[in-house]
Amino acid sequence: xxxxxxxxxxxxxxxxxxxxxxxxxxxxxxxxxxxxxxxxxxxxxxxxxxxxxxxxxxxxxxxxxxxxxxxxxxxxxxxxxxxxxxxxxxxxxxxxxxxxxxxxxxxxxxxxxxxxxxxxxxxxxxxxxxxxxxxxxxxxxxxxxxxxxxxxxxxxxxxxxxxxxxxxxxxxxxxxxxxxxxxxxxxxxxxxxxxxxxxxxxxxxxxxxxxxxxxxxxxxxxxxxxxxxxxxxxxxxxxxxxxxxxxxxxxxxxxxxxxxxxxxxxxxxxxxxxxxxxxxx
Amino acid sequence: xxxxxxxxxxxxxxxxxxxxxxxxxxxxxxxxxxxxxxxxxxxxxxxxxxxxxxxxxxxxxxxxxxxxxxxxxxxxxxxxxxxxxxxxxxxxxxxxxxxxxxxxxxxxxxxxxxxxxxxxxxxxxxxxxxxxxxxxxxxxxxxxxxxxxxxxxxxxxxxxxxxxxxxxxxxxxxxxxxxxxxxxxxxxxxxxxxxxxxxxxxxxxxxxxxxxxxxxxxxxxxxxxxxxxxxxxxxxxxxxxxxxxxxxxxx
Numbered sequence: 001x002x003x004x005x006x007x008x009x010x011x012x013x014x015x016x017x018x019x020x021x022x023x024x025x026x027x028x029x030x031x032x033x034x035x036x037x038x039x040x041x042x043x044x045x046x047x048x049x050x051x052x053x054x055x056x057x058x059x060x061x062x063x064x065x066x067x068x069x070x071x072x073x074x075x076x077x078x079x080x081x082x083x084x085x086x087x088x089x090x091x092x093x094x095x096x097x098x099x100x101x102x103x104x105x106x107x108x109x110x111x112x113x114x115x116x117x118x119x120x121x122x123x124x125x126x127x128x129x130x131x132x133x134x135x136x137x138x139x140x141x142x143x144x145x146x147x148x149x150x151x152x153x154x155x156x157x158x159x160x161x162x163x164x165x166x167x168x169x170x171x172x173x174x175x176x177x178x179x180x181x182x183x184x185x186x187x188x189x190x191x192x193x194x195x196x197x198x199x200x201x202x203x204x205x206x207x208x209x210x211x212x213x214x215x216x217x218x219x220x221x222x223x224x225x226x227x228x229x230x231x232x233x234x235x236x237x238x239x240x241x242x243x244x245x246x247x248x249x250x251x252x253x254x255x256x257x258x259x260x261x262x263x264x265x266x267x268x269x270x271x272x273x274x275x276x277x278x279x280x281x
Numbered sequence: 282x283x284x285x286x287x288x289x290x291x292x293x294x295x296x297x298x299x300x301x302x303x304x305x306x307x308x309x310x311x312x313x314x315x316x317x318x319x320x321x322x323x324x325x326x327x328x329x330x331x332x333x334x335x336x337x338x339x340x341x342x343x344x345x346x347x348x349x350x351x352x353x354x355x356x357x358x359x360x361x362x363x364x365x366x367x368x369x370x371x372x373x374x375x376x377x378x379x380x381x382x383x384x385x386x387x388x389x390x391x392x393x394x395x396x397x398x399x400x401x402x403x404x405x406x407x408x409x410x411x412x413x414x415x416x417x418x419x420x421x422x423x424x425x426x427x428x429x430x431x432x433x434x435x436x437x438x439x440x441x442x443x444x445x446x447x448x449x450x451x452x453x454x455x456x457x458x459x460x461x462x463x464x465x466x467x468x469x470x471x472x473x474x475x476x477x478x479x480x481x482x483x484x485x486x487x488x489x490x491x492x493x494x495x496x497x498x499x500x501x502x503x504x505x506x507x508x509x510x511x512x513x514x515x516x517x518x519x520x521x522x523x524x525x526x527x528x529x530x531x532x
Contacts, residue, residue: 257347
């Protein structure tokens with residue numbers, strides 16, 4: 001189907017365009033286009049985790065029980081003080097090593113672990129991670145890192161919800177839990193969305209780091225496809241074309257940012273329906 | 282007692298990481314002197330009445346804020362490599378241009394100036410109109426108005442956000458050696474941490490010490506920026522806006 005289409009277009013537009021179309025739709029290139037799914041899964045999964053961690057962090061920061069409050073403040077401060085790359089590498093590695101450590105004690109026996117100096121003490125303790133496993137861990141670590149950012153945004157937004165609304169709700173006889181979920185959280189979104197949109201942009205850009213976790217994502221494919229291509233029988237297919245491929249990625253991420261901006265504008269309009277803040281109709 | 286302290290793995294790591302930390306500091310410190318004026322120029326360009334200049338600056342800021350630094354590093358490095366045969370080699374400057382110690386700050390400048398320009402542009406928009414008009418009414422030239430009214434206002438308003446941006450810039454230096462070639466022992470904190478991790482798999486110790494270095498230097502940057510902030514606000518009486526250690530979360 002695809003070959004036929006390209007042959008047709010080649011007939012209309014000339015050999016050169018047909019040949020380059022055929023080149024950019026060969027198997028490797030199709031694999032490159034397909035690897036966009038990892039970026040999108042990590043972005044959406046990471047954002048979901050980030051909102052969950054953000055709600056948790058905001059709840060901790062508002063807790064009247066001091067140790068919880070300290071924990072919340074510690075979480076948001078430490079994540080902000082350290083680069084995201086460090087955390088994105090650290091959490092998967094720490095989790096992997098932790099699981100392998102437990103596996104070693106369960107499968108190899110404590111004597112074996114004590115006797116051997118190298119790692120792993122026996123083959124059963126080696127945990128080979130698939131791309132899917134790494135993707136899940138990438139989502140969680142993106143969630144932890146940007147959850148701290150989201151926690152701050154959500155915390156500020158919850159403070160911005162007017163007290164009168166909450167007092168009126170409790171005067172009507174709503175329980176504290178109902179007041180929290182049906183009024184505070186419901187109204188919070190309108191205040192939180194501009195900040196959350198910013199966090200989403202940061203998270204989207206951080207998804208380019210997936211290749212550091214050995215996921216064959218768009219960045220890694222671009223490097224592979226662009227590298228100078230030499231076959232002994234054919235000769236040099238193309239010289240180092242990496243800059244072309246990275247330029248495409250550069251434009252791809254700008255496009256994603258544009259789409260996200262539009263999306264959040266629409267969401268903001270929806271969230272602030274009927275609320276007396278700027279930006280509502 | 283000192284003997285045992287010296288042999289503890291934590292202290293060992295702290296000593297080992299001191300030199301790599303200098304590389305991160307170098308990348309950040311080398312980018313600020315070029316990035317700051319470039320950002321101011323970009324902000325002025327975005328606010329300029331000249332349509333084409335404004336469009337160009339706006340496009341630049343949007344592109345570099347809208348794409349990951351990781352990609353920008355790869356892109357700039359590969360473009361530099363592609364221009365090697367035709368430009369850098371004949372001119373004999375390929376050793377300098379392709380060296381991470383030059384290229385790292387170069388890309389960081391391109392990136393951070395876009396973010397900082399957006400901050401300065403925001404500050405430029407909030408400079409009180411009355412003061413600019415008063416200066417014009419006194420017959421000041423355009424340059425004088427800028428120098429004595431717009432510039433100090435802009436700097437003072439944007440400074441807290443800019444100090445935050447400097448910390449982000451410092452954190453962004455971790456990406457340099459993930460994308461550019463590592464030459465010999467020129468390694469930064471993350472390189473060293475992953476190196477040591479691959480030796481004994483002690484992820485908590487090595488990454489923890491690296492994180493500690495990042496945290497301490499971040500606090501140091503906030504502290505120095507706070508001193509400058511105090512200087513910028515020294516003429517203001519009454520409620521002074523103090524720069525707190527509470528970092529902002531958004532870039």
